[in-house]
């Protein structure tokens with residue numbers, strides 16, 4: 001086994017994990033498979049591109065230390081997260097809120113498919129299909145030992161993704177809103193009885209899911225490239241990670257994303273990059289056959 | 301003094317299919333009213349309707365004489381607490397987290413004190429506060445559900461079959477807790493299948509048959525069982541005639 005593939009897989013896995021959290025939260029709290037979630041990654045990446053581009057006029061475009069990014073992108077990151085969360089809320093207000101009242105999951109899923117198409121088309125129209133980059137500086141991959149090489153940006157992404165995962169865990173277990181979100185996910189009727197306002201929890205879910213998707217999108221843009229299809233193309237591995245970890249489980253989504261990312265990367269030398277997506281699918285089928293509730297999921 | 305008044309409640313899960321068909325009753329502060337009736341009579345639906353959890357509801361709920369119009373999640377703050385019959389704890393969350401959710405409606409400085417007070421009342425819950433509620437025994441689960449609902453010090457308690465699944469020893473424990481709660485001035489509505497135990501602590505009894513009130517009066521005369529049997533059975537014959 002080539003340790004370099006493992007390292008690449010960990011990077012992809014960290015991004016899939018972060019991206020998957022919003023998906024699993026949407027599924028457990030809003031109760032539908034949200035296909036527009038992949039495009040939230042894209043929206044986040046482009047929002048950061050625009051904001052960082054504007055800021056670099058004033059702050060300069062050079063990177064900090066060994067990294068390709070500087071203050072413009074660091075400031076743009078929270079702005080992009082907020083913008084994506086706001087877009088998620090807007091879509092909920094325009095679309096999902098009305099359909100949720102009718103309560104049919106399939107209608108919501110189809111609506112999210114439509115929203116996905118619309119968002120992607122808008123981005124493609126505004127930014128063209130050409131790939132974009134936060135920086136055109138070439139980064140040198142540093143040797144890390146065990147014949148593994150990684151760029152400083154890649155290391156930063158893995159570390160920051162880990163920090164985000166820990167922050168998320170604290171939010172969900174130590175704060176009143178986090179507990180309220182878990183309560184609504186588990187038993188919405190009892191949550192209402194206990195005094196939890198479902199509308200507030202729904203809003204928090206969109207903010208959090210959209211924000212984390214944007215974070216994953218910026219990280220993806222930083223380590224790969226920015227394209228209108230970048231998030232949509234990740235939907236299959238994102239869903240695979242979420243289902244693998246157990247739908248509704250946040251630690252499951254983080255772990256499931258990591259497993260899918262690593263498994264894909266390790267399989268590539270044997271099956272070729274073209275079949276990479278098939279690995280997520282096979283892994284998913286295998287888990288569903290052996291443990292239908294996912295690795296971290298509760299039996300229903 | 302009437303704390304809770306329920307007026308002409310018609311409630312159900314689908315339009316045009318009422319399960320509760322015009323029920324009125326009142327509960328005073330410190331009073332325990334038990335809601336009895338055969339299986340499927342609509343007792344749980346009535347309790348859920350008062351708690352704002354059924355999709356179709358007509359009629360009025362009055363708290364201290366004022367019409368309650370707030371959505372279900374705001375009832376706790378208004379002073380009405382409901383403990384459902386089933387799935388009444390968050391099984392994937394710890395004992396402490398369940399209690400913290402109960403306390404979240406209180407102003408921040410009062411939360412820790414109320415949780416501590418309830419853990420003192422139910423010492424069985426205090427031994428392993430980090431245990432997921434799903435791993436508790438039936439009796440401890442019921443205690444946790446009651447404790448969670450008690451944290452905000454509601455003036456009205458709706459309990460749906462708190463004795464379900466409990467051993468006789470636990471039933472008498474839970475029921476003496478309920479009597480003690482009422483003695484502090486809380487209005488209690490107690491839905492029960494365990495008729496003897498419920499009549500033992502209740503001041504008044506309401507018999508619900510096919511979604512209507514078949515009897516409303518003091519609990520004591522029902523304790524010998526004959527009247528109650530007639531009310532339950534009378535209904536069955538009536539249903540066959542209908």
Ligand SMILES: Nc1ncnc2c1ncn2[C@@H]1O[C@H](COP(=O)(O)OP(=O)(O)O)[C@@H](O)[C@H]1O
Nearest residue numbers: 313314319337338339340341342343344345346
């Ligand atoms: N969630 C529900 N959806 C549809 N019908 C229900 C639901 N819950 C209960 N019912 C129906 O309402 C009727 C009364 O049930 P319930 O209120 O639970 O009675 P009880 O508590 O007196 O045993 C039953 O016929 C039951 O089938």
Ligand SMILES: [Mg+2]
Nearest residue numbers: 343344345385
């Ligand atoms: Mg019942």
